[in-house]
Amino acid sequence: MSSPQPLREIPAAQQIFQMLAGKSVSQALSVAADLGIADVLTDAPKSVEELAAATSTHTPSLYRLLRALASIGIFAEIEDRRFTLTPLAACLRSDAPDSIRNTARWIGSPLVWRGWGELRHCVETGETGIKQALGVTDPFAYLSEHPEQAQVFHGCMTEISRLNTLAILAAYDFGRFQTIIDVGGSHGLLLSAILQRYPGPHGIVFDLPGVIDVAQRVIAADGLTDRCETLAGDFFESVPAGPDAYVLKQVIHDWDDERALAILRNIGRVIPPDGRLLLVELVIPPANEPSLSKFTDLDMLVSSGGRERTQREYRNLLATAGYRLAAIHPTQSRQSVIEGVPLAAN
Numbered sequence: 486m487s488s489p490q491p492l493r494e495i496p497a498a499q500q501i502f503q504m505l506a507g508k509s510v511s512q513a514l515s516v517a518a519d520l521g522i523a524d525v526l527t528d529a530p531k532s533v534e535e536l537a538a539a540t541s542t543h544t545p546s547l548y549r550l551l552r553a554l555a556s557i558g559i560f561a562e563i564e565d566r567r568f569t570l571t572p573l574a575a576c577l578r579s580d581a582p583d584s585i586r587n588t589a590r591w592i593g594s595p596l597v598w599r600g601w602g603e604l605r606h607c608v609e610t611g612e613t614g615i616k617q618a619l620g621v622t623d624p625f626a627y628l629s630e631h632p633e634q635a636q637v638f639h640g641c642m643t644e645i646s647r648l649n650t651l652a653i654l655a656a657y658d659f660g661r662f663q664t665i666i667d668v669g670g671s672h673g674l675l676l677s678a679i680l681q682r683y684p685g686p687h688g689i690v691f692d693l694p695g696v697i698d699v700a701q702r703v704i705a706a707d708g709l710t711d712r713c714e715t716l717a718g719d720f721f722e723s724v725p726a727g728p729d730a731y732v733l734k735q736v737i738h739d740w741d742d743e744r745a746l747a748i749l750r751n752i753g754r755v756i757p758p759d760g761r762l763l764l765v766e767l768v769i770p771p772a773n774e775p776s777l778s779k780f781t782d783l784d785m786l787v788s789s790g791g792r793e794r795t796q797r798e799y800r801n802l803l804a805t806a807g808y809r810l811a812a813i814h815p816t817q818s819r820q821s822v823i824e825g826v827p828l829a830a831n
Contacts, residue, residue, distance in 0.1 A: 515593025523577035530569035587640030600787040614787035646674040652818035664728040669736040673700035688713035726755035734765035739791040749806035762825035
């Protein structure tokens with residue numbers, strides 16, 4: 486009986502080649518999501534001709550797209566050039582409980598895709614890629630002027646919240662607070678989940694006027710109208726006083742230190758001495774430790790000019806803004822709850 490042959494190590498150049506192919510997968514996924522292919526396939530398999538008619542696309546080219554995606558488990562091709570959903574493809578359905586359709590659409594949007602095309606310019610100059618590619622200096626102002634893209638973006642943020650919320654709730658006790666405000670809370674998914682877990686606190690979703698309209702519907706659908714309100718405003722100008730917990734989920738990473746400090750100081754003016762600042766963010770690990778946060782950091786460089794930060798950088802940022810870093814609470818997701826205490830309380 487012959488001995489089993491040892492597994493051959495993939496040559497370094499071949500590994501790099503496979504990594505480079507990632508751009509093809511990313512864009513193919515984004516296009517399929519934007520076309521709503523998974524929604525069309527919800528009830529039954531369909532031929533590529535039927536799919537092309539439903540999505541107003543070129544039949545031979547759509548077939549090539551779906552054939553490529555089926556080769557990696559996203560959709561499956563069956564007899565007569567018909568396609569059906571797979572467990573992976575089902576996540577691209579709009580109504581799936583674990584849908585990431587908007588996230589896939591956002592990855593292929595002009596702000597993201599064209600911005601990443603200018604990564605070398607970002608590295609050479611420190612400027613954002615969207616400024617070089619599109620002339621956009623403020624991505625959030627751009628979104629306010631492009632409501633369709635804004636809808637996709639906020640949908641993406643809601644999907645990310647849905648994926649991470651249970652892990653956040655398991656990692657931190659929000660039940661000890663009387664009033665929790667979600668600053669830049671988007672559609673209010675995280676705060677709604679907190680209030681459903683803990684019956685005691687009152688909640689406030691604070692965001693721009695066009696955003697909190699959706700938050701109001703989320704709150705009403707979850708039966709929390711009597712415990713949660715929405716307030717419109719701009720956290721660069723001021724934030725509401727009164728809550729004893731200020732939650733900012735994936736807000737601070739959107740901004741450079743100067744703009745981040747402006748937000749934190751506005752909160753510092755109104756947070757009570759025994760209050761808590763709770764930043765839900767990625768924390769970059771040291772040295773060569775693998776972490777998607779290091780690539781998300783590049784995404785911030787390309788798009789908003791913000792950054793992901795290390796534990797030391799968060800400690801320094803909070804200290805400059807008038808807080809002590811009390812703890813970093815890791816979660817089972819990629820995010821952590823960074824807990825800050827006003828220095829006035831020390």
